[in-house]
Amino acid sequence: MPIKYLEDSPSHYWKSHRAYRNNFYQCSHLCDIGQENFQRKVVEVLQKMDSLKILGIGSGKGELDCVNIRRMLTHFSHIDNTVVEPSIEAIQAYKSLISQRSPEHVTSLWHKETFQQYWRRRQSIGATNKFHFISAVHSLYYADKDGKSLGYLIDLLEKDGVMFIVIQNENSGLINLFSEFAEYFRHHPNNPSKLHTTSKVLKYLNEDGRVAHEVIRGRHQIDITSCFESESSEGSLTLDFLTNVIDFKSTVSSDILQLFLNYMKTPNCSEILSDGRIIFQEKWDAVIVRRK
């Protein structure tokens, strides 16, 4: 069966994302570095001004962006929030969330497009506006396919502006899984050789030289036990999200599926609890970047 990727179907993407999120094990908030860290390392670093200009790249449904916006509103009286997000379903959910949480102090501008399209459009109209804060949480894998977008994002940062990147660490279970099955994933949009990880991002930032950066380590633990239950649709969807493949279980041969599931149980990917539950270990890093 030809492989279809989640990127081809936003509705399947969000369905599988929901299943994956429902299986979170011991996790307070997805990619949250905590109130104190965010206050000290992001909010207080930003210069005081009346209106803060921020940009979200691949903000999804805005769950984390809304938390961070509320934190920033403790220091800034108004926020101009530009969102670049290709999924209409995600934008609608984000709009509804932000209207409930911070309706009066935030003006949002919605761009239903990819970062690559946004960048090209800016160039065609000669846009020069920049941002004090840019958030790219688990979206560089998609937004930086050509390896140039990180440089474009730095171009968009004001002097002393801060960028908040969240990205998989190279020791993450997901990266180990993709590397182990690199041959199978060679045409995959998230091909492991192209996939951004912390070390690739840091190498790029060091070479670029226009920014200083700091890394905060984090992890997700996902209960993937249902992925091993043949009848579980929740498990199948979780597997789709982890592999980025639509209906992964029916797409791959039964031999590959077995190898894949066996590998997912190994310590390279998971911890097995005493009650038999299999907990997938995703390691991510928040890279806090400041434009010099």
Ligand SMILES: C[S@@+](CC[C@H](N)C(=O)[O-])C[C@H]1O[C@@H](n2cnc3c(N)ncnc32)[C@H](O)[C@@H]1O
């Ligand atoms: C893993 S989700 C992360 C969502 C959100 N930042 C969060 O942490 O909950 C990746 C997001 O990137 C968006 N995306 C996909 N391709 C993109 C691109 N080329 N440019 C910008 N965003 C993209 C997806 O629609 C999705 O909302």
